[in-house]
Amino acid sequence: MADSKVIMSIEEDRKIQEYTSRLRELRKDGVAKISDCKLEIVALKKNKLMEDAEKSEKIRALESEIEKAKVVEEKNKAEIASLSKEAVSYVNVAAKKIEKEVTDYQNGRMAKAKEYYTKEIAQIKSDAEDRKAKLNSSIKDPQQLKSELDIASYELKSALFDAKSRYKRELDKAKAAKNQAYVDHIQKNREIRNGKTNFAENMKLKYKNFVFNFDIKQFLLSNGLYIAILIFFIVCIIVAPLRGNGNLLTLPNIFTILEQSSTRMFYALGVAGLILLAGTDLSVGRMVALGSVVTGLILHPGMNIVTFFGMGPWDFSGLPMLVRVLMALCLSVLLCSLFSAFSGFFAAKLKMHPFISTMATQLIIYGTLFYGTTGTPVGSIDSSIRNLIGGRWELGVINGEFVTFPKLIIPAVIAVIVAWIIWNKTTFGKNMYAVGGNSEAAAVSGISVFKVTMFVFIMAGIFYGCGAFLEAFRANASAGTGQGYEMDAIAACVVGGISFNGGIGKISGAAIGVIIFTGLTYCLTFLGIDTNLQFVFKGVIIIAAVSLDSIKYLKKK
Numbered sequence: 001m002a003d004s005k006v007i008m009s010i011e012e013d014r015k016i017q018e019y020t021s022r023l024r025e026l027r028k029d030g031v032a033k034i035s036d037c038k039l040e041i042v043a044l045k046k047n048k049l050m051e052d053a054e055k056s057e058k059i060r061a062l063e064s065e066i067e068k069a070k071v072v073e074e075k076n077k078a079e080i081a082s083l084s085k086e087a088v089s090y091v092n093v094a095a096k097k098i099e100k101e102v103t104d105y106q107n108g109r110m111a112k113a114k115e116y117y118t119k120e121i122a123q124i125k126s127d128a129e130d131r132k133a134k135l136n137s138s139i140k141d142p143q144q145l146k147s148e149l150d151i152a153s154y155e156l157k158s159a160l161f162d163a164k165s166r167y168k169r170e171l172d173k174a175k176a177a178k179n180q181a182y183v184d185h186i187q188k189n190r191e192i193r194n195g196k197t198n199f200a201e202n203m204k205l206k207y208k209n210f211v212f213n214f215d216i217k218q219f220l221l222s223n224g225l226y227i228a229i230l231i232f233f234i235v236c237i238i239v240a241p242l243r244g245n246g247n248l249l250t251l252p253n254i255f256t257i258l259e260q261s262s263t264r265m266f267y268a269l270g271v272a273g274l275i276l277l278a279g280t281d282l283s284v285g286r287m288v289a290l291g292s293v294v295t296g297l298i299l300h301p302g303m304n305i306v307t308f309f310g311m312g313p314w315d316f317s318g319l320p321m322l323v324r325v326l327m328a329l330c331l332s333v334l335l336c337s338l339f340s341a342f343s344g345f346f347a348a349k350l351k352m353h354p355f356i357s358t359m360a361t362q363l364i365i366y367g368t369l370f371y372g373t374t375g376t377p378v379g380s381i382d383s384s385i386r387n388l389i390g391g392r393w394e395l396g397v398i399n400g401e402f403v404t405f406p407k408l409i410i411p412a413v414i415a416v417i418v419a420w421i422i423w424n425k426t427t428f429g430k431n432m433y434a435v436g437g438n439s440e441a442a443a444v445s446g447i448s449v450f451k452v453t454m455f456v457f458i459m460a461g462i463f464y465g466c467g468a469f470l471e472a473f474r475a476n477a478s479a480g481t482g483q484g485y486e487m488d489a490i491a492a493c494v495v496g497g498i499s500f501n502g503g504i505g506k507i508s509g510a511a512i513g514v515i516i517f518t519g520l521t522y523c524l525t526f527l528g529i530d531t532n533l534q535f536v537f538k539g540v541i542i543i544a545a546v547s548l549d550s551i552k553y554l555k556k557k
Contacts, residue, residue: 010185019090020191027080029069030073034070037062037065038066044062113170113171121160124163233520256522262412269419276505277456278501285483285486286362286366287461289477291465295471298331299324304379306379328472329466340460344456347453348450370479375480390470419510492513498510
């Protein structure tokens, strides 16, 4: 399909070989020796079979070698720096020439491959037409003719598919060769610099890798929903002033969206872990009500008007403020964690789907709260505590508007950081992905699926409890607080790319999903769209997100 041609690589350039050899010699007894000795020391410290005395003696000897190597390193430092700079300059010039030769040659291969493919397709179709004509003229039995024509049609499709596959493989080889030429260039520069990277080179390499791996269908499959939402936001920003609603893209509006996202962030972070395990949680809204009611009762100024199963009313205002805040937070977290662990036990031990166990928990909490409090709101929180935790900092006048910063954003940011660390930097986080991806394989590899599942439910309860505690600072809590929050939390996770098929997703995706979903609701409200109609928009986004996720999952299978 294409002729062969030998193009010299960077490694074959004799002058580059000389530079590399000279630098290796200068570093051998200096920086390279230091690196080798340090690695040996780390290995020795981890060695459990060696006696402590022998280990200490060897480490001291290696440390002595390091000190000697540092002297050599300092001695050769200036020469290495000068030679490295000279070598990198030469490599850049030589590599550009080689890259151009590779690009020109591979472009030629691609052009020839396209020409060959076009002729091959024409020939295949021509042969198919000749075959069809012969069949029509030679076979008189209609049933037999139909059968033979079906076979011919199938073989035509197979031949066209094979030709296209060969063409695509040829193009992919050519693209890979062009990309590899630049990769070799960067790797050689890094070798000359003894592993040190260059920001400009890294950015260009990332760009080239992106272009090389870019697939329009895959891109739209992965980002189509976000593009549609982005277009929606742009339309809202343009339409809002035209309708007389004012400018949507102002600091006060942005801070309001972030403030509304702050408590919802906790619920999404909690349910994200369950979705990662291919589950869900329908009890989030009731957990919010539970924690908010408890918080409202404890932080209410003076005597409460709410009784619980005939007990009360209570007055906690005599306690120090710090004690009341900690009591409210701890009780909210404790109760939510207990109920979450309750539903988690059935999912982990009896393999009950979380949809059922969390729905049962939702009903239990809902009935208990409404019956116990008769649905009476607990009233407002003590104003001094509300302003301390749920108030705003005054930033002053910015662009002609008085701007305040919501304090609730701070705990939400902390929660995202904590969740990110758990998911990405702990063994438990890795086990979550393993269990979510394939629980049977995880069990075979020694991971306790029961423990991981229980811990994920308990972790979710902790996030719910913290979020419910903060929710009480935003509104007068009652048994009906948090209605429908589970849907928003689940939707935010799905929009953020956490797959219902399990084992796929990132905390950053859940956080972005919360902001996107909250921003969507705020935009619709800002434009005066009826609240009931907003559910339609949410439903369309959810079904679109899950559909795209399902398509990606089916393609992988």
